[in-house]
Amino acid sequence: MGVPVGRTASGSADPAAAEGPIEGSVAGLAAATATIPHTERFPDCLSYIDEPPYPLVCDTCETRYAATPEGMRRAIACHHSLDAVDRAAIPICSLDLQLTSGERAASPYSDAQLRLLAAVYMAHQQRFDHQLEYDIVWDSMTNLEAYVGIDTDEVQELLDDGLLRVDCRRPHKLYTVTPDGRDAIGVGHREGIAYGDGTGDLSESSLHVAMVAVGARLLAEEFVDPDDQPGTRVERYYGVDDGRLDAAVLDPDDAVVAALEAERINNDRREAIPADFDKMAACDPEAAWWLVKTRGDGHQVLRALNDPPDGESRVSRTYSENMAPREYRLETPGLTAVYTFEYARDTLLDSEQPR
Template identity: 50%
Template sequence: MPSTAIDEDTEERSSEHDGDAGDPVEERSRTRVDSALPHTKRLPPTVEYDGDIHGLRCRRCDNRYDPTIDGLVRTVECCSSLAEVDPDDIPICEVNLKLTPEERVLSEWSDTQLLFLQAVYNAQQLRYDPLEYDLLNDSMIRLQEYVGIDADALQDLLETDLLRHDTDHPHRLYTVTPDGRSAIGESYRQGVDYGHGQGDLEESSQHVMAVEVARRYLEREYVDDPSSRVVEVVPYYDLDENHRLDLAGVDVEGEFVVTVEIERINHDVKRAVPEDFDKMAGCEPEEAIWVVMTQSSGHDVLEALNDPLEGPVRVEKTYASTTPPQQFKINTAGLTAVYPVEWLKDAFLDADGS
């Protein structure tokens, strides 16, 4: 069931306006939903939020700063330094829930629940500065703390399928479902939010994370390498109306040099994996890279290509289940490497994911 708890800051402000106590729209209008700062349970030790001015203050000298990530950094560095701050204590700042007070009153969900849905959605859209929240490295438990949602209220969102728990590997990730997007008034626009170069329509946070890891890997190891023919990395490359590459590295003529498929193993693995293999093979790339979520998933991919549900065997070579996928030595049209996403990130990207 949806949470019926009233936000603490709403209770406090309502008590100051007895004349408006019976007007739920007025009560909701006093709760800020454009920012997480009034709600966060975590802030650096030298920083405090001032609700009267919707700004930040340095606790040591009382200087005031903007309620943005830039303002937060300036507040920290006013009388301290970022090096002295636990990165988890730097919260997201802007949330920008787009519902009106009237819409929030009509919603069956509390402001805190709506804020959390918006924060997760923003995170899976890569809208936050990595200092605030980095999808590649940060658990979404941090987002729970930044908007102040409790376990029961979060569980309600999961049980009603407004939110899905993707994974706890390598860190906890949630995804806002289509119903969740509707609850916060977020619409998907083809060519802007999804489509060629933008994203998949029903993409999970885990898939977004893996695509971003692979994109940074291709940029660093191919585009930035003078000896490579790759001049551009295109995520979500549409081949036609029904087929899309997760990533493509193309040369100056737009020809495929390297293709990448992000594979999240599901019940349809023996059909889906060979189809993805054929899709990449048809592009005739020099390299066809598979990025998987775990080591065992890499073996699931190989097994599906060794013994597909339909059609010929795609890959004949086999490996013991103890062999790390990154050690596979395979050179076929649709597979030249298999990399677990966490291994790829740790091996090729800097500590900050760049």
């Protein structure tokens, strides 16, 4: 599978591109972790050498470039412009798939399925170049399916077998790799940014990662970027006395200026939502924003805060379920605004979708 742009070795090489053929087990590993020979999308102005390490080739001058994000940028800019290339046609360049050839052969799943699991996990961990390859805030994971060269039946098998889960289809499709899926690709989920303060939760979904990312960008635009605002930086998953804030704006003295909660409506919502409110209120921020998946989720947040199982009401009123969360008028230490993910991304966020 893949776009028909592979070619046999010829042409001049950029110094950053690897030279010479790769043989044996190393070639098998390169083929398993590379996406270039499998992608169904590729810039029209480029081709690639159809053997590991699959260097990119400028079709105008035949110069080769490494199959990396920087190599892709240089290859396109060689005789063309990034702005003239459809960003969705620029594939992810490689995968961190640490299975041996024997483990891949013994797996009940195809290489394409293993590639997709690795790609979704890396997207969840935000390990792709978000300006060029994949941005979880804007990009559908159907793009990842095209980049790894997998057919719909194989995707469905991963869903049916519980290795992959659909988080949402709007504003774009997001998957999360389940614990069984992580086992299938040999991932220790305490690696990288997968766990702890400044990182995230073991069970965090890709949707939650995307909501936190949108919220952090909004906080930066509102409280850090303007010269007249007190914030100096935004921290994600910021540890406080009562737990962690999904995102926080800090001033020069590390006091919390603004806080964000990306709320997932779970079975424990009646207890969890008031606890999240109290955690933010204890920081006494200027702004306490909540991001939710849907309008209905926004109303569930208000109901849980208005009628908690313990203690006093955190908010004095609720609103009609026909009202959009952005229209709520609440000024409390733990909640000053509620937005849906889609509204926050498409309407509030000043930065445009990356090129």
